[in-house]
Amino acid sequence: EFVISRGERVFVERIDVEGNATTLDRVIRRQFTTVEGDPFDPRAIRQTAERLRATGFFSDVQVEGRPGTAADQVIVDVDVEEQPTGSLGFSASFSTDTGVGLAVNFSESNFLGRGQALAFSFNTTDGSRALDFNFTEPHFMARDLSLNLRLFYAETSSQNRSFDTLDYGLRGGLGFPVSEFGRLNVYAGVEQNEISNVAGVSPIIAADAGARLAAYVGAQYSYDTRDRGIDPTRGVRLQFGTEYAGLGGDADYLRATFLGIAEQQIMREEVTLRASFEAGAIEALSGNT
Numbered sequence: 001e002f003v004i005s006r007g008e009r010v011f012v013e014r015i016d017v018e019g020n021a022t023t024l025d026r027v028i029r030r031q032f033t034t035v036e037g038d039p040f041d042p043r044a045i046r047q048t049a050e051r052l053r054a055t056g057f058f059s060d061v062q063v064e065g066r067p068g069t070a071a072d073q074v075i076v077d078v079d080v081e082e083q084p085t086g087s088l089g090f091s092a093s094f095s096t097d098t099g100v101g102l103a104v105n106f107s108e109s110n111f112l113g114r115g116q117a118l119a120f121s122f123n124t125t126d127g128s129r130a131l132d133f134n135f136t137e138p139h140f141m142a143r144d145l146s147l148n149l150r151l152f153y154a155e156t157s158s159q160n161r162s163f164d165t166l167d168y169g170l171r172g173g174l175g176f177p178v179s180e181f182g183r184l185n186v187y188a189g190v191e192q193n194e195i196s197n198v199a200g201v202s203p204i205i206a207a208d209a210g211a212r213l214a215a216y217v218g219a220q221y222s223y224d225t226r227d228r229g230i231d232p233t234r235g236v237r238l239q240f241g242t243e244y245a246g247l248g249g250d251a252d253y254l255r256a257t258f259l260g261i262a263e264q265q266i267m268r269e270e271v272t273l274r275a276s277f278e279a280g281a282i283e284a285l286s287g288n289t
Helices: 025-029 042-054
Strands: 011-018 058-067 073-082 086-095 099-111 116-125 128-137 146-156 164-177 182-196 210-224 234-249 253-266 271-284
Touching (some): 011 025, 042 073, 146 182
Antiparallel strands (some): 058 073, 146 164, 164 182, 182 210, 210 234, 253 271
16 A cells, blocks of 8 residues: 655755865855755755766765754755865977977866866977867856867977978857756867978878868767766767858868767776767868868
8 A cells, every 4th residue: 555645845944065175165056956945855965966976076975954943944964075176297208209398288177166177288399389278167157058168279390290280279169958868069160270391292291281271160969878867887978960161261061970888887886898989971062172
């Protein structure tokens, strides 16, 4: 026999956050679907704890409810233990072909405790230089809307190859959820590619000499159940993308891509098996190649 009876209505009096010396309170609170004054839902509180653990900002997360100032009030205590979220690396190398090389890499997934991701890399040798900068704001304008910006610059000289190259560009995009496991990203960018000093090289490379400007827009849909759902030890990621270049410049093409990943954790979740499949196609427009 199943007896369904109406229980007492209990509400969230307040949410107390402790243990976050660096991470701002708002970064933790935005993982809650419950706010002060809402009915107390233990299932929603458990899901919030899982989302906080999934950020990677904390080594331990405890979310519990305790009696409030009245019989129908509950105080939600959030106790977190922060862990390092950034890395800084330096390296040096020497080669008889390119001489001395230096590289600097920096990444931080919780920049200034704001939940922002920042990555920067720079490397140089006696004939090449490369710079890459990435920034992601996961809650742009205080909404479930991610903003991503990327800036890159790379050049090589004929000291380590038979021609010179120069590539630089800027790309920006927005991402937002369209379902529980689905997310859509839209982006736009512009980049310049140059090949020069092609004397004495292959005719195929020589035919590409000069500068090419590409302005493009694209969209990417991803469906990801890994580390989520009823069974977090297995999951899939399906990603579909399309990109169009022809908003100006020299490039005019339509590109489609697909990525499929399946994962399964075994041996008490200490080993992860992963299978992936990737495919793509590009169609030149306006008679270009």
